[in-house]
Amino acid sequence: MLKMTHLSKVYRTEVVETYALRDFSIHVRAAEFVAVTGPSGSGKTTFLTIAGLLEEFSGGAFELDGVDVHGMNDNARSRLRNEKIGFIFQAFNLIPDLNVADNVEVPLRYRGFGAAERRRRITQSLERVGLAARAKHYPAELSGGQQQRVAIARALAGSPRLLLADEPTGNLDTQMARGVMELLEELHRDGATIVMVTHDPELAVRAQREVHIVDGQVVDLAIQPRLVGGQRAQL
Amino acid sequence: MSGYYLALALRSLKRNVVLTTLMIAAIGVGIGASMTTLTVFRAMSADPIPQKSSQLFVPQIDNWGPIDHLGQSDDKLEDQIDYIDAMAFMNAHAAPHQAASYAVTFALTPADTQLKPFKAEGRATYTDFFSMFDVPFQYGGPWSAADDQGRVPVVVISHELNEKLFAGANSVGRTINLDNEDYRVIGVMRHWEPMPRFYDLTNDPFSKSAQVFLPFTRAIDRQMASWGNTNCSKRADSGWDGLLRSNCIWIQYWVELPDAAAADGYRRWLNNYALEQTRSGRFQWPAYTKLRDVRAWLRYQHVVSNEASILVLVSFSFLFVCLLNAMGLMLAKFMGRAADIGVRRALGANRREILMQCLIEAGVVGLAGGLLGLALTGLGLLGLRSLLSKEALELTHLDLPGVGIALVLAVSAAVIAGLYPTWRAAQVQPAWQLKAQ
Numbered sequence: 237m238l239k240m241t242h243l244s245k246v247y248r249t250e251v252v253e254t255y256a257l258r259d260f261s262i263h264v265r266a267a268e269f270v271a272v273t274g275p276s277g278s279g280k281t282t283f284l285t286i287a288g289l290l291e292e293f294s295g296g297a298f299e300l301d302g303v304d305v306h307g308m309n310d311n312a313r314s315r316l317r318n319e320k321i322g323f324i325f326q327a328f329n330l331i332p333d334l335n336v337a338d339n340v341e342v343p344l345r346y347r348g349f350g351a352a353e354r355r356r357r358i359t360q361s362l363e364r365v366g367l368a369a370r371a372k373h374y375p376a377e378l379s380g381g382q383q384q385r386v387a388i389a390r391a392l393a394g395s396p397r398l399l400l401a402d403e404p405t406g407n408l409d410t411q412m413a414r415g416v417m418e419l420l421e422e423l424h425r426d427g428a429t430i431v432m433v434t435h436d437p438e439l440a441v442r443a444q445r446e447v448h449i450v451d452g453q454v455v456d457l458a459i460q461p462r463l464v465g466g467q468r469a470q471l
Numbered sequence: 472m473s474g475y476y477l478a479l480a481l482r483s484l485k486r487n488v489v490l491t492t493l494m495i496a497a498i499g500v501g502i503g504a505s506m507t508t509l510t511v512f513r514a515m516s517a518d519p520i521p522q523k524s525s526q527l528f529v530p531q532i533d534n535w536g537p538i539d540h541l542g543q544s545d546d547k548l549e550d551q552i553d554y555i556d557a558m559a560f561m562n563a564h565a566a567p568h569q570a571a572s573y574a575v576t577f578a579l580t581p582a583d584t585q586l587k588p589f590k591a592e593g594r595a596t597y598t599d600f601f602s603m604f605d606v607p608f609q610y611g612g613p614w615s616a617a618d619d620q621g622r623v624p625v626v627v628i629s630h631e632l633n634e635k636l637f638a639g640a641n642s643v644g645r646t647i648n649l650d651n652e653d654y655r656v657i658g659v660m661r662h663w664e665p666m667p668r669f670y671d672l673t674n675d676p677f678s679k680s681a682q683v684f685l686p687f688t689r690a691i692d693r694q695m696a697s698w699g700n701t702n703c704s705k706r707a708d709s710g711w712d713g714l715l716r717s718n719c720i721w722i723q724y725w726v727e728l729p730d731a732a733a734a735d736g737y738r739r740w741l742n743n744y745a746l747e748q749t750r751s752g753r754f755q756w757p758a759y760t761k762l763r764d765v766r767a768w769l770r771y772q773h774v775v776s777n778e779a780s781i782l783v784l785v786s787f788s789f790l791f792v793c794l795l796n797a798m799g800l801m802l803a804k805f806m807g808r809a810a811d812i813g814v815r816r817a818l819g820a821n822r823r824e825i826l827m828q829c830l831i832e833a834g835v836v837g838l839a840g841g842l843l844g845l846a847l848t849g850l851g852l853l854g855l856r857s858l859l860s861k862e863a864l865e866l867t868h869l870d871l872p873g874v875g876i877a878l879v880l881a882v883s884a885a886v887i888a889g890l891y892p893t894w895r896a897a898q899v900q901p902a903w904q905l906k907a908q
Contacts, residue, residue, distance in 0.1 A: 285901075285902035288817065290816070290817055290900075290901045290902040291900075291902040310821050310822050311821045311823070314816070314819055314820060314821035314824075315819070315821070317817070317818075317819050318818065318819025319819075323817050323818070325814075329810070329813075329814045329817075331811050331814060331815075333482050333483070333485075333486050334482070342814075342815065342818050343818040343819050345472065345475055346815075346818060346819035346820050346824065347819065390818070394819075
């Protein structure tokens with residue numbers, strides 16, 4: 237599903253080169269739930285933005301669902317991002333002047349779906365996260381946990397092949413965080429491929445495996461089978 | 472997607488009311504100022520007879536010599552001609568159609584005794600005047616060339632005068648009394664008010680057309696003095712005949728020439744005529760003539776003053792300054808939404824879609840600014856009432872094309888002003904925005 241091989245990302249100024257990722261390799265298979273951990277500044281978010289086609293990489297190879305993304309122009313990257321990836325952000329990133337349904341609709345608009353199809357998907361996604369009754373509410377009228385559920389519904393609406401979650405519970409209290417994690421686990425049980433960046437070891441252990449990044453490199457890629465939904469994952 | 476972007480633009484306008492108001496005000500004030508001056512300018516510079524303006528010409532001849540000159544024009548030619556030249560031009564029939572004319576005035580005594588006598592403005596001219604200037608008729612028609620030669624007491628009256636004297640009925644065959652002489656009505660015009668009144672610019676070019684038209688020959692016979700300007704470089708002999716023999720200029724003269732070849736031919740004839748005057752000793756200076764069509768004539772006569780043109784330039788410069796302000800405000804607005812733009816990019820919007828969204832928003836701001844600008848233009852034109860004559864003011868209303876120009880100008884200007892902010896918005900790097908959070 238997601239395969240990075242010897243990938244590097246360099247930020248250059250006139251006087252210095254900084255490697256955010258160096259000789260970075262990872263392979264996430266379909267229907268896997270992978271936690272990416274590491275200290276602050278280790279390159280977790282850079283990995284996520286490259287994985288989400290929001291940023292270009294400097295070297296190496298990257299295939300997303302079998303498509304080599306190297307050298308793609310902005311249009312092609314945007315289309316691929318829209319069709320294959322769903323984002324869940326730490327700060328939810330809902331658009332404040334759109335109501336819940338309109339927020340969920342955003343990626344569907346860019347996909348070019350007709351009105352009926354958009355309505356069907358919005359309803360389905362909101363029902364999935366338990367917020368169908370809040371479709372006309374605005375983000376400011378929702379709790380943090382509810383906002384993150386809306387963000388998840390938005391990520392799910394386009395039926396993406398890959399969910400990228402960046403500290404999805406980072407802005408939530410423990411009660412709400414538990415609910416969001418349970419939702420992610422439920423999605424995974426239903427077959428979603430999830431890559432979750434987190435610095436929280438307690439969340440990381442709930443994934444099937446953990447990839448640890450330090451100084452832009454994967455330092456521990458050992459497969460660590462985890463208990464998922466009460467059953468040991470078969471990898 | 473355009474409908475979606477339009478809906479987003481309307482939401483965005485409501486999101487930050489202060490910024491939105493400032494942007495709309497900046498564009499509205501600029502459009503109001505520029506459209507006010509442009510409306511006046513358009514009215515003053517409009518072609519009063521567009522279908523024939525390139526076929527109607529004023530011949531000018533230097534009958535005063537290079538020393539004497541009224542000083543109103545740069546080329547030392549006068550804008551009227553004397554009776555001697557007018558008659559020579561008419562008798563030569565060098566153009567397919569030609570008409571000398573001059574303004575007259577008389578005491579008009581209505582047949583209806585309920586109406587009091589009043590002063591009526593008229594024009595003495597030839598029959599070709601009506602066909603040359605496409606004068607529309609409601610009843611009857613112009614008098615004939617034979618009537619010109621026969622100095623027949625007939626008149627063509629204006630629609631307005633017919634309303635006043637005959638309650639709008641067909642008055643052909645009725646008589647009106649001008650300076651104690653009866654004239655038979657031979658034609659009633661429809662409303663005809665070319666603005667500017669190009670055929671006689673010697674007085675106010677934005678004043679009304681005459682109410683009564685009568686044969687030039689009849690007016691000369693009746694010794695009707697000119698109601699316009701009469702200027703002489705030498706003292707004329709006394710009396711009516713003295714005026715007719717003098718070099719005093721008081722007659723407007725127009726010819727209709729259907730094409731460039733005819734215009735060249737007439738130009739040659741006019742110059743030969745002037746040469747003949749020099750050879751005969753009437754002129755003691757080289758032949759000097761000009762032939763100008765309607766638009767050239769209006770420019771030559773400075774119907775649109777330089778001040779009006781400068782005012783338009785100044786007001787459009789002001790619009791430019793307003794747009795710079797609007798651009799700064801739009802930049803602030805769009806960059807303030809960088810996080811939203813980053814999210815949209817992350818959710819699949821490409822740069823072109825962000826460009827379209829922002830440009831449509833700029834267009835909506837422009838449209839709102841244009842509507843405000845129209846209201847301000849209305850106020851501006853009201854404010855000009857004290858500066859313009861009543862007739863000119865009638866012209867300076869905001870017509871449908873004017874409204875269209877204002878709205879197109881506002882939307883275009885706002886979109887142009889929004890190009891840079893939009894481009895900046897489209898360059899938002901979603902990764903940076905999302906990392907920053």
